[in-house]
Amino acid sequence: MSRPELLVLTGLTAPGVEDVVTRLRTLDPDVAVLHHDLRDVGAGLVRRRLRTRDADVTTTVELAHGCVSCTLREDLLPQLRALAGPGGPARIVLHLDPVLEPENLCWSLLHVLVDGRPVVDEVELLGVVAVVDAGTWFADATGDATLPERGCPEPGRAGDDADERTVAQVAVGQAEFADLLVVTGTADAWERARLDAVLARLAPAAPRVRAGALDERVFAPGAARRGRPDDVHAPLLAGTPPLDGDCGVRLVVFSARRPFHPERLHDALDVLLDGVVRARGRIWLATRPEAVLWLESAGGGLRVGHAGDWLDGAGDAAWEAASPQRQAIAALGWHPRFGDRAQDLVVLSHAADPDEIDAVLREALLTDLELADPDAWGALPDPFGWWHTDPCAPAADAVAGPEHHSEEEH
Structure with missing residues (x-):
């Protein structure tokens, strides 16, 4: 018996x-x-709506703890598992509340166990369809408003407005993770051309269609990723995005083979927040030679998190555990002094000066004089905590998070 097909649908509008x-x-x-409506999740209430050919039923679900993770674990994933059972529909569309980012949701589908098995054992995950409003998406993707400022529910703890993700981080994350982009709404010719230029570079492998042109092919959205999260060690230009400029939009590739001075990098981060849609990539700090750090920005929001260790000095077991792709990239770019350590960033700009971005980041690298004295690197001032917010919290207040979720936010 074939598994039912699952399509994840996301969008801000x-x-x-x-x-x-x-x-x-x-x-x-x-x-x-x-669909799970999470507007009242902080009060421990979620409204679940299930639409089928014969019924449209909304159920209020009471949670012991009002948070998104509880909604996923206690209701959303079990409901999907139940729908996928015998006698259920051949196709399921999971319509996400905007605070549920598709990458995190797909990770849960792949890894969170329900009755001892992940949901993907019961369904065929077709991929993610992201809806982009032509008239509002660009402003959302380049702004600095937070989700609470938009009235969105807090996804962590009931009664707490601690979710400081920006609308831009959600808007960009939805589009970037899509297998198919559906463009709705209206915009003038210039706005539409600029939007197309951004999306072609942000999600180059995802086809773009107008809502009115949707046909049966929406249930076969392509092979961009099919819900599989990216490996942070994968090539940053996957999907071969255009590298030339269009409507002022272009990709800036920054690479270097020496570490960043932590304090100078911290001061330089604003260059990634003004006139920039997206920045993402791997960095290393002189004070943390073992750690791969993942930097990611969208609009006015930026975060830096721990993404594991470099292969150099990690031992044979780490090398053998790495993917063949990571092994190949490391071997081809191996440096006699720094091994596989490297700065690799891709910046998607719409109004920033690419030369200024490159110059500001290069000024944050160690100078030749600093590079010559590695024994002094550990004493350099380092404002990056494993969990750090801007305005900067005192070091004693930093909260250590799990490896791939520790982050600095601006």
């Missing part, structure tokens, strides 16, 4: 997403659409 839901149900009246 509710009318646009609902329009896509309507078109999907027209294309296949037997599709089931599951």
Whole structure:
């Protein structure tokens, strides 16, 4: 018996997403659409809506702890598992609340166990469809408003407005992780051309279609990623995005084979927040020679997190555990002094000066004089905590998080 197909649908603009839901149900009246409304999750209440050919049922779910992780674990994933059982629909659309980022949700589908098995054992994950509003997405993706400022629920603890993710981080993350981009809404010719230029470089492997042109191919969104999160050690230009400029939009590739001075880098980060849609990549600090740090920005929000260790000096077991792709990249670029350590950043700019971005980042690297005295690197001032917010919290207040979730936010 074949598994039911699962399509994940995401987007910030509710009318646009609902329009896509309507078109999907027209294309296949037997599709089931599951949605969890998280507006009141902080109060421990979630409204679950299930639409099928014969019914449209909304159920209020009370949670012991009002948070998104509890919603996933206690209701959303079990509901998907139940829908995928015998007698269920052949196709399921999981319509995400905007605070549920598709990459994190897909990670849960792949790894969180429900009755001893991940949900992907019961469904065929087709991929992610992201809805982009042509009139509002660019402003959302380049702004600095936080989710609480937009009235979005806090995903961690009930009654706490600690979710300081920006709307830009969510908007960019939704589009970047998509297998198919559906463009809704209206915009003038210039806005549409600029949007196309950004999306072509942000998600180069994802086809872009207008909502009115959706057809049965939406249920075969392509092989961009099919819900599989990126490896932080993978090539940063996967999907061969265009490297030339268009409508002022272009990609800036920054590479270097010496460490960053932590304090100078910290001071330089603003260059990634002004006139920039997205920055992402691997960095290393002189004070932390073993650690691979992952830097990621969107609009006015930036975070830096621990993403494991460099292979150099980590031992044979680490090398053998690395993917063949990472082994190949490390071997081809091996430095006689620094091994596989390298600064590799890709910056998607729309109004920033690419030469200024490159110059500011290069000024944050160790000078030749500093590079000559590695014994002094450990004493350099380092404002990066494993969990760090801007304005900077005192070091004693830093909270250590798990490896891939420790982050600095600006």
